[in-house]
Every structure is written in C-alpha cells, then in structure tokens.
Amino acid sequence: MKRRDLLKAASATAGALAVSPLVARAQRVSDVGSRKTDVLVIGGGTAGCIAALQAARAGARTTLIEMGSQLGGTTTTGGVDFPGLFHAWGKQVIAGIGWEMVQEAVRLDGGRMPDFSRPPRAHMQHQVRINGPLYAALVEEACLLAGVSLGYYQFPLSATATEDGWSLEIVGKGLRYSIVCQQLIDCTGGADIVGLAGFSRMREETTQPGTLIFRLGGYNIDDLDADEIQRRFLQALADGELEHSDTRGPRRFVGFLAGGGVNAQHVWDADSSTADSQTQANIAGRRSVLRLIRFIRSLPGCERAQVQRMMQETAVRETYRIVGQATITHDDYTSGRHFDDAVCHSFYPIDLHDRGGVVPKPLTPGTVPTVPLGALVPRGSRHLLVAGRSVSSDRLANSALRVQASCMAMGQAAGAAAALAIQNATTPAAVDRNELHELLRQHNAIVPG
Numbered sequence: 001m002k003r004r005d006l007l008k009a010a011s012a013t014a015g016a017l018a019v020s021p022l023v024a025r026a027q028r029v030s031d032v033g034s035r036k037t038d039v040l041v042i043g044g045g046t047a048g049c050i051a052a053l054q055a056a057r058a059g060a061r062t063t064l065i066e067m068g069s070q071l072g073g074t075t076t077t078g079g080v081d082f083p084g085l086f087h088a089w090g091k092q093v094i095a096g097i098g099w100e101m102v103q104e105a106v107r108l109d110g111g112r113m114p115d116f117s118r119p120p121r122a123h124m125q126h127q128v129r130i131n132g133p134l135y136a137a138l139v140e141e142a143c144l145l146a147g148v149s150l151g152y153y154q155f156p157l158s159a160t161a162t163e164d165g166w167s168l169e170i171v172g173k174g175l176r177y178s179i180v181c182q183q184l185i186d187c188t189g190g191a192d193i194v195g196l197a198g199f200s201r202m203r204e205e206t207t208q209p210g211t212l213i214f215r216l217g218g219y220n221i222d223d224l225d226a227d228e229i230q231r232r233f234l235q236a237l238a239d240g241e242l243e244h245s246d247t248r249g250p251r252r253f254v255g256f257l258a259g260g261g262v263n264a265q266h267v268w269d270a271d272s273s274t275a276d277s278q279t280q281a282n283i284a285g286r287r288s289v290l291r292l293i294r295f296i297r298s299l300p301g302c303e304r305a306q307v308q309r310m311m312q313e314t315a316v317r318e319t320y321r322i323v324g325q326a327t328i329t330h331d332d333y334t335s336g337r338h339f340d341d342a343v344c345h346s347f348y349p350i351d352l353h354d355r356g357g358v359v360p361k362p363l364t365p366g367t368v369p370t371v372p373l374g375a376l377v378p379r380g381s382r383h384l385l386v387a388g389r390s391v392s393s394d395r396l397a398n399s400a401l402r403v404q405a406s407c408m409a410m411g412q413a414a415g416a417a418a419a420l421a422i423q424n425a426t427t428p429a430a431v432d433r434n435e436l437h438e439l440l441r442q443h444n445a446i447v448p449g
C-alpha cells in the first residue's frame, strides 16, 4: 500500500474512539464503552512516542494517550527543540527510533547535524537543532504508519491492576471510556500513572526551576551601548521592574540579548504535576516575558524589539521520579557503571539548575553511563514500566538522565520490553535479556556492551 493509503487507513483507526453525531447530540459526555489494546502508553512526549513506535513496530497492538494536542512533549510543546546527547567522546552511543526521527526532522527542514567526530568545547554544541512542530508531525505520521492508535486531549482517571494487565478509566473532551491492556507504560514525565496505581514515587522539597522558552529579536546587537544597557538592567533589577529569575540573575544583559533570551529564564517552583500548579507556572512564565519585553523596548536601540517566538506552556524540569527495582545514583552515573540489565546508554553532564544558575559538571573522558531495565520498573509492580525523566534515580543522576536522547532510548527500551513480555506471556522485568537486546538492535538501538 502507498504511504498515502496507509495513512488514510491509520487515521481511521486513530479516530475510532469518536462517536456518531447522533449520540454526540444526545449526550454532553459520551461514554464510548470499553476498549482493548496490548500496550498502552500514557504521555506522548519525548519518551512516550518512541515507546509507542517501538511497541507497535515489534507487533503489539499499541494505543498512545496524550493530554495535549500533539506529540513530542517537552521537545515540541515545551520548545526544547535541541535534543541531546546522542554522541560521546567521538562516537555514537544512542541511536534507534529517536535518532531516526531526529535525523528525518533535520533532513526535511534542510538543517545540519553538528560535527560529532570530536568532543565539543561545550556539550550544547552536540545537541541537534530541530524544527519542533515538524518533529511533532513526523512522529505522529510514523505512529500512524506503525498502527499506533492515537488519542489526544485525554488522560486517565484511574489505573487498576487486573490479573494479567491493567484497566484504566480515561476521560477526554466530550468522552469517557475504560480501556484494558496487557502492558502499561507511564511516559507522563511525572510518573502520574505510577502514582494513580498506588506505587511509590519521590520528589524533592524544592525542585529545579522551569523555563518558558521564547526568542527575542528586532535589534542589532552591534549597535547597542553595552555599558549603558548594563546600567539600566541593574537599575531595573534594583527597582523591581525585572526579577532575577527573568535572566537567571545579574549577568551581562547584552549577552542575554545576543542569545535572544532563549532558555535563559527561570520560573521558580514550576510544577507540572497538577493542572493548578501548571497554570501557575504558565502565568509566571508569561509575566516574566512581558516584564522583559517592556523593559527591553525602553532601551536605546531596542525600540523595535519583538518577542519572535513564545511557547504555549512553561516547560518543567523536575517533578516525581519512581522508586524502581533499581535506582541510578550519582556515583553510578559519573563512574559509568555498567549495569547487568543495562538497556541503553545515557550521556550528559550533571546539570542541576538552582538559585545560583547552572554549572554543568562534565563526565570524565571515556565515561558513558548506562540505564538498567530495573530503573524503569516501579518497585512491586507487574506489567508496568516508565520511561523518560521519571526514571528511578537520585537527584543528581536524574539531572543528566532526564535529557532527550536518554529519554528516547529509555522509551525504546520500555516499548521493546513491553512487546516481548506480551509475546512471552511474562512481565517486562522477566524478559530474556538477550532477546530484549536482539529486538532493540533489530530496531537500530545501541545496546551497552
């Protein structure tokens, strides 16, 4: 079948949850009964869409539920469209389905890959610039082609263990239904489903700040009087016209302008774990951008400054992590511990953002950490996995594990483990290691060792 026909057929499957217009007129919330799937992935973000793609490509009937309007999560809706790191010390350590999608996004956008052949001066130089909305469209297309059934604007209300899987109650705009699955993968970024199901999660008392990603323009940096601008900036901070978090504290403001402000603002206490807390984070982020643009337009040479881009929500770095069968510690990460049940690599400096800003601590040359399957399995659970930033880890290890290439690799590993568990009528934690590695390699992942 041609790609066009495949997509037509796949879109029809994705829309299968819709009700007939007659029923919709009669009921405000349509109960669309119960549904069945093999693998259910909740959260279609950085890790979730890769988990769903892997499970479906391995032959499992897969459903992906996302509460937002598109796939990609923090990579797309959060505007963090510079995933990293796929390479370490001059060679590739993470590949597979995430890398395939990133490459395709760069190609279709006429972009360029960094030169990965040697370690960069700053790790950011090896992050790949992608077009977020295009990436979202591409992963959606790939999911439909793989047969993933997609449901946007939906989220679970409950998750109950059954004898051989899970039953979830899902609500969404204008609908409500129950769904049973054999394997459940929580890719919500905050282990929401693990919490709903009653397993232990952990979080810090004070979490890292969030950021509302935006980009400034409309001024010529070479025409600006840097000293005068710095004087006005410090005055604005002293007067309360600007807040320290708007620019991550006192700095050379002309440097902030040169970078267009991208990823240079902190929203304290940003928390995506409830609708109320995310609402507060979004409001705080937008108020910060308004303070900045009002101030910047008052500067000489910046009278025509513009907010050229601003995401629709504040991206959050940290909420809940699971308490897993295994927990990755800072020592494990920085020593490059090779876990017996390693399923993928992770590679990034320790990168904790706090009130003082962020000072990344690079790994020692040659170190490439690994992620064990046990860190994706909530302790005491069966038929349940997580992938993404809520991986079981201590705080410092998590500050590096949470980055996108690592999340994609964890997503692929979780999708493969779920699909194999179904094939072999077992739990993900008990799947045969060699079989799991073999399946991942078939789908172009790099498996440690």
Ligand SMILES: Cc1cc2nc3c(=O)[nH]c(=O)nc-3n(C[C@H](O)[C@H](O)[C@H](O)COP(=O)(O)OP(=O)(O)OC[C@H]3O[C@@H](n4cnc5c(N)ncnc54)[C@H](O)[C@@H]3O)c2cc1C
Pocket: 042, 043, 044, 045, 046, 047, 048, 065, 066, 067, 068, 071, 072, 073, 074, 075, 078, 080, 082, 083, 084, 085, 127, 154, 155, 156, 187, 188, 189, 192, 210, 211, 263, 315, 316, 317, 387, 388, 389, 390, 402, 403, 404, 405, 407
């Ligand atoms: C400001 C900022 C800068 C960063 N900088 C970098 C960087 O430079 N390089 C890098 O690689 N990484 C960076 N990161 C880290 C990285 O982007 C994230 O940690 C990673 O994308 C998280 O992936 P995830 O799949 O765990 O969660 P997400 O991508 O956030 O996906 C979670 C998805 O689940 C959905 N969801 C949540 N709850 C529910 C629910 N109950 N029901 C249904 N759907 C739900 C959400 O809508 C979302 O789509 C940054 C993060 C932030 C916030």
